[in-house]
Every structure is written in structure tokens, then in C-alpha cells.
Amino acid sequence: MSKIKADLLHVKGIDVGIYTEDYRNEYISLTDIARFRNSDDPRFAIQNWMRNRNTLEFLGLWESLHNPNFNRVQFDTFRSEAGLNRFVMTPSKWIESTGAIGLVTKAGRYNSGTYAHSDIAMEFASWISAEFKLYLMKDYRRLKFDENSRLSLSWNLNREISKLNYRVHTDAIQQNLLPPELTKEQQSYVYADEADVLNVALFGMTAAQWRKLNSGKKGNIRDYASLQQLLVLANMESYNALLIGQKMVQSERLKALRNMAINQLNTISAMEMTNLPQLAL
Numbered sequence: 001m002s003k004i005k006a007d008l009l010h011v012k013g014i015d016v017g018i019y020t021e022d023y024r025n026e027y028i029s030l031t032d033i034a035r036f037r038n039s040d041d042p043r044f045a046i047q048n049w050m051r052n053r054n055t056l057e058f059l060g061l062w063e064s065l066h067n068p069n070f071n072r073v074q075f076d077t078f079r080s081e082a083g084l085n086r087f088v089m090t091p092s093k094w095i096e097s098t099g100a101i102g103l104v105t106k107a108g109r110y111n112s113g114t115y116a117h118s119d120i121a122m123e124f125a126s127w128i129s130a131e132f133k134l135y136l137m138k139d140y141r142r143l144k145f146d147e148n149s150r151l152s153l154s155w156n157l158n159r160e161i162s163k164l165n166y167r168v169h170t171d172a173i174q175q176n177l178l179p180p181e182l183t184k185e186q187q188s189y190v191y192a193d194e195a196d197v198l199n200v201a202l203f204g205m206t207a208a209q210w211r212k213l214n215s216g217k218k219g220n221i222r223d224y225a226s227l228q229q230l231l232v233l234a235n236m237e238s239y240n241a242l243l244i245g246q247k248m249v250q251s252e253r254l255k256a257l258r259n260m261a262i263n264q265l266n267t268i269s270a271m272e273m274t275n276l277p278q279l280a281l
Contacts, residue, residue, distance in 0.1 A: 049124060235264060
């Protein structure tokens with residue numbers, strides 16, 4: 001199960017909860033946003049918003065674009081009833097009836113309430129208050145900028161570590177895999193072949209295969225690696241240098257490196273990568 005990363009936005013004196021499990025889709029607390037209008041019982045503000053036909057059409061469109069399991073038949077029923085005096089809609093009813101993923105209800109002592117994907121949360125904030133939405137967007141951008149800055153710094157650091165370890169890797173190749181009679185061209189082939197051992201173990205493809213699939217991109221496969229992959233790559237280079245020194249054949253090294261990559265990526269993915277210590281600049 002993915003580790004949940006939680007944070008707070010600070011908007012007009014109100015703390016608004018936000019969380020993510022995949023670092024791509026953030027869910028923002030509608031309950032906290034609704035406190036700007038009704039601090040005593042924010043649930044009523046959410047339910048009134050969801051009774052609106054325009055709201056349901058927006059929610060239905062969002063689900064249609066992002067949720068292949070969305071129940072459109074039930075959605076059409078709700079849409080036909082929206083706006084009538086007898087029509088009542090709650091987040092739980094919407095989720096259970098349509099299989100929606102854009103809204104989430106959370107129970108518990110802390111961080112309970114209704115959360116929505118950031119796309120939907122911004123729409124709700126517009127309905128609550130245009131001013132509140134602008135302040136919400138401002139602090140949300142600030143949070144994303146801080147996260148991206150930390151990740152960029154960490155990415156560049158790991159890229160440099162990987163380059164340094166690559167020297168250890170090439171030295172091991174030179175000392176153990178390059179007979180003196182080889183030409184410069186033949187030596188280059190050996191270096192590239194060993195680099196591709198790492199590429200296949202970590203990325204599942206060679207550098208040439210990546211270029212064929214990404215002909216419009218500049219750089220190489222490692223320039224597009226994730227922070228986690230770069231960290232593992234640096235470890236793999238040192239480990240492969242050790243295995244080369246032990247005279248292990250390439251096919252066996254590939255198996256060992258693949259197992260290492262899988263194990264380390266699984267371990268790192270369970271860690272909170274954005275909480276890495278910040279470096280002084």
C-alpha cells in the first residue's frame with residue numbers, strides 16, 4: 001500500500017488538509033474549505049453544492065475523463081433529478097452509487113471529512129468564494145513550488161552521484177574486461193554493453209531501445225530517470241563493479257542487478273521522498 005503524504009494549506013486563517021498517495025494526484029479537504037462559509041457544520045455547504053445540477057455535470061464529466069469504472073447510468077439518473085426540491089446528494093451517496101474516485105470520505109479522529117481531487121476542490125472553492133479560491137490557489141502553488149525545488153535538488157544530487165559511481169564502474173571494466181589488444185572502437189562497445197546491463201536491469205531496456213521509442217526527446221534514458229531510479233542506479237554501478245572484479249559472468253550479474261533494482265525500488269517507494277533533508281545552498 002502506498003504511503004500517504006499529508007500537508008496543510010493555510011488560506012484566510014483556515015488550515016486546509018491535503019494529501020497524496022502517488023505524488024501526482026492531490027486530494028484537498030472540502031470540509032476545511034467549507035468552513036469558510038459554515039464553520040459550525042461544513043457538511044451542509046458541501047451537500048448544497050452537490051444538489052446543484054451544474055455541479056453534478058462537472059463531477060460527472062471529471063469522472064468520465066478519469067474513471068473507466070464510473071457508473072454513467074446512475075449518474076444520468078442523478079442529473080435528471082438535480083435541482084428538484086426533493087433531491088438530496090451527499091459525498092457518500094455519490095461515491096457509493098456511481099463508483100466515483102474524485103471524492104473521498106475519510107473517517108477517524110484526525111483528517112476526517114470529505115476530500116476531493118484538486119481539480120474538483122478548486123471548483124468547490126469557486127462556489128464558496130472567489131476570493132477564497134484565489135488564496136487557496138496561491139498557497140497550493142507555493143506548496144508545489146517548494147516540493148518541486150526539493151525534488152529537483154535531490155534529483156541533481158543523485159545524478160551527480162551516479163556519474164561519480166560510473167567512474168568506479170568504468171575502472172572495473174577497464175581492469176577486468178578489456179584485453180590490451182582491443183581497438184578503441186571495440187573498447188567503446190564493451191563500455192556501452194556494460195552500461196546497457198545496468199539499463200536493462202533498472203529500466204527494462206537498452207539505451208538504443210529507449211532512443212527508438214523516444215526519438216523526439218533530447219538526452220538519454222538516464223536523463224529521464226526518477227529520483228528513486230537514480231539513487232538505485234548509483235548503488236548498482238558500485239555493485240556491478242564489485243561483481244566484475246569477482247569475475248562473475250555477465251548473465252549472472254544481470255540477474256543479481258535486476259534483483260537488487262527490484263528490492264531497492266520497492267524499499268525506496270515506501271519511503272517519504274519529499275522529506276529528504278534539505279541541503280544548504
